Amino acid sequence: MMEQNKEAILDLELKGCFDFFWKEANTDKNSPGYGLIRDNTAPANKNMASIASVGFGLSTIIIGIERGWISKEEGYERTRGTLHTFLHHVEHSEGFFFHFLDMNTAKKYEASYDCASIIDTSIFLNGAITSAEYFGGEVKELFEQIYARVDWQKYYDESRNVFYMGYTPEKGGFGQWDMYAEQLMQYILGVASPSYPVPVKIYKGFARDLVQYGEYEFYHSPGGSLFTHQFSHAWFNFKDIVDEDGINWFDNSVKATLAARQYCIDNPQGFRTFGEHSWGLTACEGPNGYRGYGAAPFHPNCDALINDGTVAPTAASGSIVFAPDEVIDAMNYFYKEVPQLWSEYGFLDAYNLDVTPPWVADRVIGIDKGITALMIENYKTGLIWDLYMSNEHVKKAQKMLNWNQQ
Template sequence: MRVKDILDLEEKLSFEFFWNEVSETEEGYGLIVDNTRDNNVASIASVGFGLSAIPIGIENGWISRDEGYIRALKTLETFLNNVEHSHGFFIHFVRMKDGKRTWQSEVSVIDTALFLMGALVAGEYFGGEVYELFESIYSRVEFPWYLDKERNQYYMGYNYERGFWGHWDGYAEQLIMYVLGVASPTFPIDSSVYYSFERKKGKYKDYELIYTYTGSLFTYQFSHAWLDFRNIVDKEGVSWFENSTLATLANWEFCKDMHSVYKTLHEKSWGLTACDSPDGYRGDFGAPPSANNNSTHKTDGTVPPCGAIGSIVFTTAIVEEAVRYYFEKVPQLWGKYGFKDAYNMDRNWVSQIYIGIDKGIEILMIENYKTQLIWDITMRNKYIKDGLQKLGFEERKQ
């Protein structure tokens, strides 16, 4: 099978995950499972990716426009009226049946942002009542509430039991939080918050980049699924697209170098990022350079297909080689919704689950690679244009 056909099939089956693994209860309609191991718990980030997937499904002919419209409309009604929130920020994990908090979950700034990007895509695509619902939800988010005013940084998290903790004090997947924050029509933050996080540089082999704490590839991918950074830089001249390309290449080189330690890692099996593992979900898998990996590596040899596929817009050729390898050489990785979450040949293990945010980064990045659809929808939105302008982004001078 041609790589193009494998990618097309992976995209379609990833869409089916979001279309099928959904709540249809009256109070929880449109909520999407965090993962297929536990169909009682939804992730609001999973819903953000799922809403973004609706235009992809329509444009590819997998669902009708009416079907997509109804799903988007009713999902946003659920979030406006039923899903638990505080100061407009949603709970990260909620019950599928009614949108109420589960697992003493946090009120999450990053997962709210991921949801809002999906709501924005659906609103921009359909217009009308769907857009009005997006604006109603967006307008009630009190972005300054989540700021540590003394440090001029977003807190990392908040829950009812412990209050605020930590800070978004370095680069990671959070760029969308600043764009949405400064563009808010009701509760905006100052653009200086974006310039307050530290941009630490590190190097692995020939690749020097602004690194993230874990070095997990998702931290270099998530904001890029919606925001097209290819030809823009900020006031400091940073090209985040180029930075993610370098991070992907460093991850690839590291996995090649680690083949002597883990047989799962090699030139065609790479992409260390947060995923399921033989020991449960791991959020710290990553490659240098990073705060977590400069002295020791953080991997047990587990490879998730989403790690490479989420970087297809950055390093197309090596991603296509990985996709072909997974499909042809690791057939046990393939299942109902395409590639399962991860595998580890050193432990003779293959994940039996699908995770929403991992299928999500795949479908959005594959479509951006093919047609730029999600980029085009997002970048024409007035709030996105306004937010990027306020943050000082401008076209890169050739």
């Protein structure tokens, strides 16, 4: 089948991604953590949920319904219960949720960061928006209450016109979203907030570093990890949209994807794992733990030798809307040539042939399964894009930010 239909791998991987989000959730309706989804499948982390994983999972539930893997009633009940959990039980600060939660209590996980996360909350909200548009009714009402509670102004550094990366009531804001990365979704959600909006000018506050790699010129993100060019695109369809400066972020991600692939082909460090069919550098599990792998050109504050030969299937598959032929080729290569990468939830997180013995991840990670699932569905049907783009808050933000159709 795989030889006859190169796109068959997409359905196999998509089903594996869905199964992760559906099965690795708290399904106890009497639990404060009902609907929370594990961050990853490592046994040691069985009680650690990720709010970003939940955000991707909410959108993936819709995919499961549309593909007949679950009923609409099942999906509605899980979604409604999950949003009820976030409104009434999940620990938060100024409406923002903590990166990691205890699966059972919905309180901050013991190993979590000491502040709530603006980017992970945004990912959760994006998933909730698609749920609101798909189900309407009580699901939409729950989303609106959760969204209205988020105080975006607490994370706004007016002096520098950027979002803080972190905030606590005791310390105030710290860190800066002062570079291009995965945070475009924050401007959408922040300027359109019905209760605590930030000024539209914040979109002008981050640096746009134009770089060149080979024939590709694009706006780069520190470290060169491909997830930074993917995450906001999983929900907002930037295709054929330009901002006031004439930037088309979709085209930018196309160039960044092809440049990252070319970097693996050029393979300046001579890794055995890198090549024309085996490419994809992003934040993922590696032989020495979780790391932010990336492609050149490297930002001055990043280590140019950050890579060790690790390749993550999600880095390629999450870019399928940008470079479909190259991505489908890579996914088939991983499936056929690295069979130990395959699991009950599709591709494991990463592999590396440059260590002894060769290494394959022992887990899948929610955000990696999530970006893969949503981008495959968008490539095939545009379902998640269509739902998100029909939301009144998203439409309002697009108009306010002056992001116009080409």
